[in-house]
Amino acid sequence: xxxxxxxxxxxRDQTVRHVRAFLRQPWWIVVTLMxxxxxxxxxxxxxxxxxxxxxxxxxxxxxxxxxxxVVMTALFxxxxxxxxxxxxxxxxxxxxxxxxxxxxxxxxxxxxxQGALMLLIQSVIIVGLALAVGATxxxxxxxxxxxxxxxxxxxxxxGTLSIAMxxxxxxxxxxxxxxxxxxxPLTFLSTAFQQKDLLPGWMQTVADVNPVNWAVEAGREAVSxxxxxxxxxxxxxxxAALTLVCGAFATRAFRAYQKSV
Amino acid sequence: xxxxxxxxxxxxxxxxxxRALDGLDFAVEPxxxxxxxxxxxxxxxxxxxxxTTLSRADAGTASIAGHDVVAAADxxxxxxxxxxxxxxxxxxxxxxxxxRLQGQMYxxxxxxxxxxxxxxxxxxxxxxxxxxIGRTYSGGMQRRLDxxxxxxxxxxxxxxxxxTTGLDPEVRADMWREIERLSTDQGITVLLTTxxxxxxxxxxxxxxxxxxxxxxxxxxxxxxxADLRGDAVxxxxxxxxxxxxxxxxxxxxxxREVTVEGTALRARSDDGARAxxxxxxxxxxxxxxxxxxxxARPSLDDVYLRYAGRTFDAAExxxxx
Numbered sequence: 001x002x003x004x005x006x007x008x009x010x011x012r013d014q015t016v017r018h019v020r021a022f023l024r025q026p027w028w029i030v031v032t033l034m035x036x037x038x039x040x041x042x043x044x045x046x047x048x049x050x051x052x053x054x055x056x057x058x059x060x061x062x063x064x065x066x067x068x069x070v071v072m073t074a075l076f077x078x079x080x081x082x083x084x085x086x087x088x089x090x091x092x093x094x095x096x097x098x099x100x101x102x103x104x105x106x107x108x109x110x111x112x113x114q115g116a117l118m119l120l121i122q123s124v125i126i127v128g129l130a131l132a133v134g135a136t137x138x139x140x141x142x143x144x145x146x147x148x149x150x151x152x153x154x155x156x157x158x159g160t161l162s163i164a165m166x167x168x169x170x171x172x173x174x175x176x177x178x179x180x181x182x183x184x185p186l187t188f189l190s191t192a193f194q195q196k197d198l199l200p201g202w203m204q205t206v207a208d209v210n211p212v213n214w215a216v217e218a219g220r221e222a223v224s225x226x227x228x229x230x231x232x233x234x235x236x237x238x239x240a241a242l243t244l245v246c247g248a249f250a251t252r253a254f255r256a257y258q259k260s261v
Numbered sequence: 262x263x264x265x266x267x268x269x270x271x272x273x274x275x276x277x278x279x280r281a282l283d284g285l286d287f288a289v290e291p292x293x294x295x296x297x298x299x300x301x302x303x304x305x306x307x308x309x310x311x312x313t314t315l316s317r318a319d320a321g322t323a324s325i326a327g328h329d330v331v332a333a334a335d336x337x338x339x340x341x342x343x344x345x346x347x348x349x350x351x352x353x354x355x356x357x358x359x360x361r362l363q364g365q366m367y368x369x370x371x372x373x374x375x376x377x378x379x380x381x382x383x384x385x386x387x388x389x390x391x392x393x394i395g396r397t398y399s400g401g402m403q404r405r406l407d408x409x410x411x412x413x414x415x416x417x418x419x420x421x422x423x424x425t426t427g428l429d430p431e432v433r434a435d436m437w438r439e440i441e442r443l444s445t446d447q448g449i450t451v452l453l454t455t456x457x458x459x460x461x462x463x464x465x466x467x468x469x470x471x472x473x474x475x476x477x478x479x480x481x482x483x484x485x486x487a488d489l490r491g492d493a494v495x496x497x498x499x500x501x502x503x504x505x506x507x508x509x510x511x512x513x514x515x516x517r518e519v520t521v522e523g524t525a526l527r528a529r530s531d532d533g534a535r536a537x538x539x540x541x542x543x544x545x546x547x548x549x550x551x552x553x554x555x556x557a558r559p560s561l562d563d564v565y566l567r568y569a570g571r572t573f574d575a576a577e578x579x580x581x582x
Contacts, residue, residue: 013365021353024394092347096410099313101338102366260276261316 014110066130068192078155082166138225146222153239154215164250265450271321281307283474296465300577304474305454342411352396367414401432458561472569492533499550509547
C-alpha cells in the first residue's frame with residue numbers, strides 16, 4: 001500500500017475519534033460561539049457610526065463587520081487546537097499512539113479535519129445571525145462559501161501551529177499565553193473592524209503581511225456585490241501555501257517531542 | 262538463538278545533565294518474562310521508551326526480534342505491544358472504540374478486527390463495560406483495557422512498565438495471573454519493569470537489577486538470592502548510630518557484610534539463629550541499645566543491598582529527592 005493511502009486511512013480514523021468526541025459534547029459549540037456573538041452584536045453597535053467617517057465606503061457597518069467576525073472565529077477557535085493535544089500528552093494517549101505505526105501527520109490531520117467541520121458549523125450560525133441583525137451578503141451563496149473556505153484555511157494554519165506549539169511547550173498555561181498573545185494583536189492589526197485606508201500607515205504595512213488580514217480581505221471581497229475573484233484566489237493561494245508549511249512544521253514538532261522524552 | 266530484546270551499552274542524558282542511562286546492557290530470551298528491577302529513577306522507564314521507539318538513546322544500540330529500534334522503527338512497532346505507566350486510554354471514547362482505533366493504527370480492519378476486539382473484551386472481563394465511556398472505568402478496568410489494547414495486533418514482545426503501580430492488592434494479584442498466562446499460554450516475550458521486589462520475584466524468569474542507569478546484577482531470582490550465602494540478620498537499634506557500631510560486630514564469628522543505615526543494622530550469617538546471641542552480646546558490650554532483632558532468608562532486597570550498596574528503600578528515597 002502506498003504511503004498516501006496509509007496517510008489518508010490513518011487520518012480518517014483519527015478524524016472519527018475527534019468528531020465522535022465532539023458529538024458527545026455538542027454544547028461545546030455554544031460556548032465557542034459566545035465570543036463571536038459578542039463581537040458581532042457589541043462591536044456592531046459600538047462602531048455603528050464608523051460608516052459616517054469620511055472615506056468609508058458602504059453604509060452598513062454590520063455588513064462590513066460580519067465577514068471579519070467569521071474569520072476571527074476561525075482564528076480564535078483553531079488557536080486552541082493544541083489544548084487537547086496537551087491532555088493526550090498528559091494522559092499517555094499520545095505516547096501510546098507514537099509507539100504504533102500510525103503516520104505522525106495523520107495525528108495532526110485528524111484534529112484539523114474535526115476543527116474544520118466545527119468551523120463550518122460555527123460559520124453558518126454566525127452568517128445566519130448576521131443576516132438576522134441586518135447584515136447583507138450581496139455576493140450570494142457562492143460568496144459566502146468562498147468566505148467559509150478562506151476562514152477554514154486560516155483555521156488550518158493556526159490549528160497546526162497551535163498543535164506544534166503544544167508538542168513543544170507541553171504546558172497548558174504556556175500555550176494559553178502564546179495563543180492569546182498572538183491572536184488578539186493579529187486581529188487588531190487586520191481590517192476586521194476598520195477599512196484599510198482608515199488605518200494608520202504602519203498598521204496598513206503590517207496588515208499586508210498578516211495572514212488574518214489575507215482571510216478578512218478575501219472573505220469580504222467574496223461576499224461583496226461584484227467580487228474581484230482574482231484577488232480572492234491570490235489570498236486563498238497564500239493561505240493554502242502557508243497551511244502546507246505549518247503542517248510540515250507541526251509534523252516535525254513530533255520529533256522535537258520524542259527527542260525530549 | 263536470536264534474542265527477543267537486546268540492549269547494548271545504552272546511554273541517555275536528559276537536559277540539565279540528568280543521566281538516565283549509563284551503559285545499560287541486557288538481553289531477553291524469546292517467550293520468557295524478563296524483569297528490570299530498580300527503584301524509581303533508576304532508568305527503567307527510559308530504557309522502555311528507547312526500546313519501544315518512543316525516545317532515542319544518545320549512544321548504544323537496541324533491537325527487538327532482530328530489528329534495530331532506530332533503523333527499522335516501523336518493523337519494531339509492529340512486533341511490540343506497550344503498556345506504559347500512564348494508562349493511555351482515551352477517556353472520551355468507549356472501551357470498544359479505544360480498541361478499534363488501536364487496531365486500525367496497525368492496519369487491522371473489518372470483521373477480523375471486530376472479532377479480535379470481542380475476544381479481547383471477553384478475555385479481560387470488559388464485555389459488559391465495552392460500550393461505556395473510558396472516563397467511567399475504574400483504575401483496574403483502565404489497566405485491563407490498556408493491556409487489551411497493547412495485544413490487539415498480537416505482538417510477539419510485550420512491554421509492561423510498572424503495570425501494577427497504584428493498583429489495589431487484589432487487582433494486582435489478578436494482573437500477575439494475567440501476565441503469567443501471557444507468557445506460558447501464548448509464548449509472548451514480556452519485559453516487565455517494576456520497583457516491587459515481590460513482583461519481580463514472582464513473575465520474572467530472568468532479572469536484571471538496575472541502579473543509576475546500569476545493570477548491577479543479573480540472573481534468575483533464585484540465583485541472585487543464592488549468591489547471598491546464609492541468612493540476613495537485621496537489628497533495629499534504639500536511636501541512630503554511626504559506623505562505629507559496625508566495628509563492635511566485626512569480631513563476631515561467622516558474621517559478614519555488616520552495614521548500618523539509620524537505625525537498621527544488617528549483617529549476613531551462615532546460621533542466623535546461632536549468631537543472634539553473639540550479636541546482642543557484642544552490641545551490649547559496646548553500649549548500643551537494641552529494639553528488635555530479626556533473622557530472615559535472603560530476599561531480593563538483600564540482593565539489591567549487596568549490588569547497589571544501599572537498600573531499596575534508601576535508593577527510592579534518594580532518587581525521589
